[in-house]
Amino acid sequence: MRPDDLNYRHLLYFWAVAKEGSITRAAERLGLSVQTISTQLGQLERQLGQALFAPQGRSLKLTEAGRTALAHAEQIFQIGERLRQALSEGTHTRPRFAVGVTDAVPKLFAFRLLESVLRPPLAVRLECIEGEFEHLLGELALNRLDLVVADRSAPQRANLKLHSHLLCNVGISLFGSTELHKRCAGNFPHSLAAAPLLLPARSNPLRGAIDAWLETHELRPDIVGEFTDSALLKTFGRAGLGLFPAPASMREDIAAQFGAVPVGPLQGVSESWYAIATQRRVQHPAIAIVQAAGGKQLAGD
Template identity: 55%
Template sequence: MKNNGMNFRHLYYFWVVAKEGGVTRAAERLGVAVQTISTQLSLLEQSIGKALFSQQGRRLVLTESGRTALAYADQIFLLGEQMQEALGEADGAKIRLTVGISDSLPKLTAFRLLEATMRLERQVRLVCYEDQFEALLGDLALHKLDVVLTDRAVRSGTTLRVFSHQLLESETVVVGAQTLAAVYQGGFPRSLNGAPFLLPTRNNTLRGQIDEWFEQNGVRPDIVGEFEDNALLNTFGRRGLGLFFTTAALASDILEQFGAVLVGPVPHMRQQFYAISNERKIRHPAVDAILSAVHHGVLSAV
């Protein structure tokens, strides 16, 4: 069947039905009759020549075509909501900054970087999402995000038109709660043999460097915990349950927030932090403020 143009009201009704899990709940949300919803769905399916739902018992279940349509509808209506918000703020006092934060990026690092946006003369409204690196890049490419903050660069050869801007590079240090650190500070790093450690999981870019450093120095740690969430790892570290690695640029924050002190430096283990954008040149004023703050030492590279 020839497609004579998509009716976005029909598509919106389909989207609400998919989100609400049924026609009745969608009708209640939209304040229309159930028959109206059913008619709109039928017209949409006729216009595209595909069934979007199948009936399983008393439930409507998305077909394969329905799942594909829903993925696009999510993008369409999310962008529509963002457009309305942006237009509403265009003449106002606030700038909107939608940030993707890689789940492997230390939360303190993210805070220090974003803190710079709070100092602009024009107030910034931050909208922050945390996800895996690859998922955030996809959202960035679809312009759902203004910038991604992460601990790795985009690999060369990617088909996505996104660009890496290195913010800083810092050495790594081993830290721990004061009573625990006192036990292992002397004779570092040989003293770490058998020491309790809290480590990032193996999908973290730093973990491979940590394992290699242990092997090079003949250290066999007692790994008491592995964490995907860096904030949770730091919380366990604050309780003195193990030593842990952090960037030297955050050493003073680690002491202040977690009561952790330096056990020893790991100068050859470098950590990099990046802002990923859709453009080679940053144009968003809030992102530019982040780059400027880094240049002026908000996180002191070592």
């Protein structure tokens, strides 16, 4: 490699830093130490003969040259990622559509959202990945995912151009087996005082809203379980181990699949689901379909 050739490893680190907005976060995402990134970044700047970042307080800000570099790097690594995928998936006829879904999103909702992209005219090969919200956003940034469906919108980070599209906002009720319903339906919500409850984990935005709701109603129910995965939560609910929160509008599905009925509404508590994508010149055609499907479910409520 000639000395004046671009060092693509350095460029990759630069790209990560630019998108994450800080060396520290980029180092985390790349699984490297900050010194390493800082050093390589310095080498890249020295080689290019100009600064890509300017110190901005205790963090960094892209220079004009940096913006140019970022725009090019974005393209380069997008193509690189496509190459990696093209070679790893062999010669499938169906185009790939990779979606990350956080645990908290009801499987049925995700299913209805995504089922249509499998059918013509798109007929993609759907690749579904579950995982931590932050991890999924990382994969999105690396162009390894086309879309993330989550129960929260994306934090706005500098240069990481994410677009969060609200798919659906639903009111939440507590559901329970018929037995629990018998015990708790009367005098709701005061009947909850001694009721067993299955709740989302604290990392889940819905959990915060439910905790606040319990607070206002001065209720101290017996929290018997916490889950990140909404399906697992409902499976425990099906066994009658506790009341669990779920979208009021999914009453029928929950009755059919989990044998549970609404015990009472959590007034003012709602859950939102978002489709999060990177802003690209050419969006994956399946994204529009998914967004439309989200809108339909919203209208159906």
